[in-house]
Amino acid sequence: MKKITLFALPFAGGSRYSYAEFKNYLPEFIDLVSLELPGRGRRIAEECLSGVREMTEDLLSAIRSETAGRYAFYGHSLGSLMAFLLTREIIREGLNPPVALILSGRSGPSEKRRLPMIHDLPKDEFLSSLREMGGMPDVLLENEELMEFFEPIIRADLKAAETYVYEPGPPINVPVSVMIGADEGIADSEAKAWQKETSVPIRFSKFPGHHFFIMDHADTVINEISEFLHSINLETIS
Numbered sequence: 001m002k003k004i005t006l007f008a009l010p011f012a013g014g015s016r017y018s019y020a021e022f023k024n025y026l027p028e029f030i031d032l033v034s035l036e037l038p039g040r041g042r043r044i045a046e047e048c049l050s051g052v053r054e055m056t057e058d059l060l061s062a063i064r065s066e067t068a069g070r071y072a073f074y075g076h077s078l079g080s081l082m083a084f085l086l087t088r089e090i091i092r093e094g095l096n097p098p099v100a101l102i103l104s105g106r107s108g109p110s111e112k113r114r115l116p117m118i119h120d121l122p123k124d125e126f127l128s129s130l131r132e133m134g135g136m137p138d139v140l141l142e143n144e145e146l147m148e149f150f151e152p153i154i155r156a157d158l159k160a161a162e163t164y165v166y167e168p169g170p171p172i173n174v175p176v177s178v179m180i181g182a183d184e185g186i187a188d189s190e191a192k193a194w195q196k197e198t199s200v201p202i203r204f205s206k207f208p209g210h211h212f213f214i215m216d217h218a219d220t221v222i223n224e225i226s227e228f229l230h231s232i233n234l235e236t237i238s
Contacts, residue, residue, distance in 0.1 A: 013157055029229075052161070052164045059082065073102070077106050177228045181208070
């Protein structure tokens with residue numbers, strides 16, 4: 001089986017450690033490489049970015065030299081948008097494109113945003129919205145010292161996601177797998193709107209749970225990713 005590097009892009013407030021549990025379920029042919037945005041982890045001394053395009057440019061500069069091989073992108077929520085825009089830019093620059101995109105927790109980018117913006121809410125309302133969204137333990141949200149560090153990072157990431165303005169473009173010729181949680185408030189039609197962005201029929205899956213279903217069902221999510229990439233490997237061989 002041909003090896004595939006799976007570059008994982010963080011969700012809002014996430015870091016290169018956010019997908020650590022995924023490695024417990026990965027098959028040998030997938031090499032997971034989690035990417036890091038400025039302002040966290042090993043890049044803690046750098047200023048946070050608050051625009052998706054700036055984030056995309058930053059991540060592309062980190063992986064440009066690694067696009068010659070076989071690789072795919074995985075992103076959740078904000079990460080799915082960055083994965084898509086990264087692919088667009090890679091194709092525009094004439095670089096070797098990813099063999100696949102795996103996108104979870106987000107409607108197609110052409111869909112109008114239905115949820116209210118929360119990145120600029122007062123602190124109490126902001127923290128309440130984060131609790132409703134899930135994905136962050138109460139022990140973190142209730143720790144003032146930790147939130148003093150994490151709050152600006154999460155706000156910057158959410159600002160990037162919430163202020164993104166869609167720009168139509170030619171469909172990419174890349175297979176896309178789309179995954180959503182049954183209770184996260186994304187309609188099937190909104191998730192399937194990703195089909196507008198690729199000339200290849202998308203693969204659509206729905207899992208039990210809310211926005212961070214990927215954490216509650218890491219084993220089955222990775223199984224879905226593995227099957228998708230395995231099928232692409234077989235198509236490549238044939």
